[in-house]
Amino acid sequence: MPSNPFFDDDDHADGSGGLVAKETAGNNAAPLSISEISNLLKRTVEDRFGFVRLRGELSGVKRAASGHLYCALKDDKAVIDGVMWKGGAQRLAFRPEDGIEVVATGKLTTYPGRSKYQIVIETMEIAGEGALLALLEKLRARLAAEGLFNPERKRALPFLPQTIGVVTSPTGAVIRDILHRLADRFPSRVLVWPVLVQGEGAAAQVANAVRGFSAIAPGGPVPRPDIVIVARGGGSIEDLWSFNEEIVVRAVAESSIPVISAVGHETDTTLCDHAADRRAPTPTAAAEMAVPVRAELLAQLGDLAHRKRRCALRPVTLGRERLEARVQRLPRPEAILASKAQKLHELSERLRRGLRDEATAKARQLQHAAGRLSLPLLRHRVQACDERLGRIGLVPRLLERRRDLARDALAPYARVLPQLDPRLPLQRGYALVKAPSGKTVTSREAALREAGLVIEFRDGELAVTPGGPAADTSASPAPAPATSPRRPSRPSRPARPAPSSPRQDDLFGS
Template structure:
């Protein structure tokens, strides 16, 4: 729009602010429309609304850019400060601040060099924080009981991993489905790694002993989600050992540096996770055979050593001959010694026998009898006292047994009451469950029957449609109807027989439509739709 002004300036048109802003907006949008702009990303702002505001600049100029929430969600690569990009969008103005801006709906790096430069800068920043240090990497378990796999459930990667695990050593596998490319890849992979770590040991869902993050090969843009900072931090924070198997052998992403082990392919990750069961069985058999051979050799060595020592001991009869000879010698000397001892003892007893008389023996027996009677008198009351003490002990034990029996009976009665209450509750639930199930099935059957009636062709006839049938079945075109000798037209309230070519309706009365039961599925409906 041209703004004309006379020499004196008195005939100039008076524009309102909104009119002038609208005119400028139409000029800019009409002149440029959709454009592609190459530049370096300046400041980036991402408020809570989800929209993204950033600057595009070169060595001389700066242009404001904005991407709405839906456009940000569809971006494959998000702009970062210092990144050289090619932004695609449309030019417009923002009247609230009297400025023009670029509405960006797609951003792509300005060549692979710029993308790799941004990747290298991010790698150095994360490495400076110590996320890639070898000292923090955890060893991979030799034979994990549960393996968690973070990948797409529909790709060939999960099938390769499961097939390899089944061939080598079958294990319990938990699959956490995620998107492996696009805008949703990074947050879903990070949530999956943290979700596996959040599972409690011994819970209803077993906690993995090892995590495999896997994806097939692709371009650097396809694998970019595994270069995002949130994925790298989640892998570095994982308390569970983690194997990274992203891309082919030549592909490298930042999660490979943060993981505890990098596998060149997903299949290689499965091979790192478990040993070969057949090789373990062969090794175990060989070890058992070696142990058996070693035990037999040890026994044979001990047996030979025992035989050698036995030969050095000499014959048993040689060892006992001297002792036997000494025994015979002492046996010959024993008989004379006994006779001499008896004679000596008899000589010493003869004077004493002369001093012993019958009266002396009787007094001795009488004194000993008194001592025995005294002992007997002292022993008579002892059994009674012992019986009384035993009776008292028995009474105390009886009281304790009665108390224990009463407690046991009380506990048994309480358990019986609790069991009866639980059994009554279970019986009530058992009586109520079939009735509720039947009511649910009846309600579902009623809904299905109403749906059948609604979708049946008889409802279509009530809306003014008709079915034309010939001798060979339903007629759907005028050319086919013209060749028929007779036709039958079915309406909602009955049927009418007609003759094509102006023959008119037949004199036969229209047959009323038979009433069908609710459970009758009706004729074929495919020809009406």
């Protein structure tokens, strides 16, 4: 072959390349455009890795003005870019920061504009309790540096609050314990602000409740609390995480009303406890801190009243002693009243005789009047009254009018009643889920606790068995059609035994 590459094309007929691309005989591999190869790569990656769970350390976390979250997941050997769209980022239960180890769930895709691949994150969770504690300590240090936990900003609790605000769940045992303890110690007016105490949106509800109590104007239709109790029962660090959120800590620290934090049991500690004016080991202890014991106050008041009476009666006692000394010099009362007593005795005897004579005279008059009473005369009067009663007739028109009024009052309810029939929606295709005992099941958790279920349709009932955890589809929301291509259907395979560790593409580890 000549050394000069600019010879004619016949010298390169062996396919080694030439100056101008030419179609050779038998070659059907047409050249692809950059966009075409990028789209092929994108479809291949998304079909193969449509669902992955990655564990790694967050790096380069940045939240755009649009609400999207951009970050990178890395370990000691590799790094992959990630993006989380606005809807998923708003549902995060924690604030992503650099250095936090997380488990991200999503799908892999490519970005043709930069010839790189990335993960589109749908959900993100902290990887283990150790990473969660590290995040908690980092947030605690940052808020402590701002002075939110300084002891000098703590306020004293009022001695005897007239109104107590409670921020907790209205259905748990915590509110019952607080109300029971307050009733035992010192009955007070209680305002309950119902909130979620764990899960998505719980932190925002607690923060809004604390700020809502502070926003109540004094002297308004709703009494302003003198003290606020933020309470929740015990649980794991994940259950109590809502009270470690920055929005809750800042709301408690900015409250214009003294706050008692009673989150968890005595060994549980949250950032809300550090920001509150007083920490209680339990919700019951918070109620004890809020009010004194009424019986003890009454005993103390009784003691003070006794001392007051003793001080007031001391001059009276001295005066009585002086009075008794002077009384000894007076004549005896029997000698002064002897003549008056004799006269009183005479008058009482005269009164007794006069009453006896008057009673005798009245008895004679009664006997004389009784002789004039006649049985036929009484029967005649009864017969006359009976005839008068018979002449009094009821007017049917009055009864009919009352019946019509009652019918008109019941007519609206009669029209609404068929619409309230719980089985009316069954005619439109809905179904009613019941337990074997006949009780209506209204939640998924309640259904999973039942060994069997009865589903009532329009034309009959069907007994079913609830599925296990593998049937749970609520943990991962379905991706939008525009961003999640549908995976082609595959033929069914025989069931295989579950591996000892969760698979990469299985959310529930089964």
